[in-house]
Amino acid sequence: MLGGVLLLAWQATRYGNWLVDDAGITFAYARSVAEGSGPVLQPGAEPVEGFSNPTWLLVLVVGKWCGLFDRGTLFGIPDFVVYPKAVALLCCAGILAACYIAARRVSRWPALVTFVTGVVLAAIPSFVIWCFSGLENSLFALAACVLAVRLFLAVLDQRLWTPAVAVTAGAIAAFAALTRPDGLIYLAAYPLVSLILVRRATWLTGLRHVLYSGVAFAIPFGAYLVWRYSEFGRLVANTAVAKHQAIPTVHDLTRAGELVQYAGAPAVIAAVGVVGLALAAPSRWRDGVVALLVPLALAMIAYCVLQPDWMKQFRFATPVWALAAFVVVLSAAELLAKLRTRGRILIALTLVGALIPSGVALADEAESYRADSDVPLCWIALRFGRYFNGYADILDLRQGTLLAPDMGGSSLTSRLRLIDMAGLTESRIADIYAGKDTISLEDYVFEDRKPTFVHTHGDWWRNELTLDPRMARDYHQIQRYQDAAFGVDEDWVRKDVVRDDQQLQQLRQYSSTVLPHLLPDYQKTGACGPVLRPGQTVPR
Secondary structure (H helix, E strand, C coil): HHHHHHHHHHHHHHCCCEEEEHHHHHHHHHHHHCCCCCCCCCCCEEEEEEECCCHHHHHHHHHHHHCCCCCCCEEEEEEEHHHHHHHHCCCCCHHHHHHHHHHHCCCCCCCHHHHHHHHHHHHHHHHHHHHHHCCCHHHHHHHHHHHHHHHHHHHHHHCCHHHHHHHHHHHHHHCCCCCHHHHHHHHHHHHHHHHHHHHHCCCCCCCHHHHHHHHHHHHHHHHHHHHHHHCCCCCCHHHHHHHCCCCCCCHHHHHHHHHHHHHHHHHHHHCCCCHHHHCCCCCCHHHHHHHHHHHHHHHHHHHCCCCCCCCCHHHHHHHHHHHHHHHHHHHHHHHHHCHHHHHHHHHHHHHHHHHHHHHHHHHHHHHHHHHHHCCCCHHHHHHHHHHHHHHHHHHHHHHEEEEECCCHHHHHHHCEEEECCCCCCHHHHHHHCCCCCCCEEEEEEEHHHHCEEEEEEEECCCCCHCCCCHHHHHEEEEEEEEEECEEEEEEEEHHHHCCHHHHHHHHHHHHHHHHHHHHHHCCCCCCCCCCCCCCCCCCC
């Protein structure tokens, strides 16, 4: 277990201090909750559930209360980097611990099975990147693995239909559902395993315990729903409204092919063959593996039906990698234990031959991502937080608003009231995107909110706002920059807050001095200092 953890830690350090900007949204909510401002993006803002990971939020709040997060540095590194990555490493250790606990019940080599599982996970960039991104992926994968192992052990011990197992399974499923919205699918794990393994003489017993599991899920999850509705006036997170998840279709299941292509078809075929051969003979082991395969299948379905987002490296597949790695390695160990020397050599050579191409391809994926990672939190803190604070200082604004699409680093450093163009933390814009509001985005922005500053880039450029004639009527363009990473990058300021042409030239001079140094530093993700605080500015 220690060897696997060290390998994962080593791989994580290869991405430096990188954290994805979306993680900063939960960081900002954690700061507000810990400091007594409530579940808001910024102190004094309207309560909006702009996060979808309540348990991860709680982990960050506890870290803040304990002085381990959002206070300064730990070991010379910003604690907003160290703390979430350290928690992620503990979660990875928990995943490997669960693997070891299960392996020692059925394998001659539980330590080796655990270590090889760690090696496989460390070799998958998608798993490493998103576990250590600052998001909740590692905690979510841990919940899925603990649930699978709990069911696996219950089947081996012939204790699946006992109140303790049923209640535990329901509670873990609730934890998963409160860690990510798609965790709700794990509520089906216990009923499905029971349905597959139930015998006619015990179906009433199985049904009763499925009800126990449902109640154990409903109590914590239902309590959170009651609090959510009373606090935010919604039954789902605002992020779900903004993304307007489409109704799943059978065609969505074809997205599993994306993961097969990523892992390598030869490796996947070999892995499926190994699992199939290990399950060929009827045994208590085979029933146990069903308890592992059901959560794996649910994780795969969740990945397939979730609406893809803009981030690379399969952000929603983290539980798939963790569960698949353990199932395949455990099956390989079981199969090798049954075979004689010649058969073991044949299986080992087949696996090595299938895995070499995948290993080379995955190493290339890791190198590519290190060179061009998804939007770093630190860069957004500089570009939309501190940089726009400089604009506000030039105009001597005591209050102001900024409409922009990236809220993570911005919410940790901006002294302006933020308006989320993506709608994740802005309920009215989320409703507009979801078609639940009669007002248009342009009318809401130009007639209702009237933001002091507007920023657009990439896919947000040339949208309804920049094409609307009211933009040119009400706003001065401060700068327009063509950038390889973001495409067209524009900043605008309301005309009625600019005193005269001299002040407008000061804004443009500040932009021409500071911005060219920021944009080439897009991938220098650790350069935003030891603390992130509202009001900080970029040195001129």
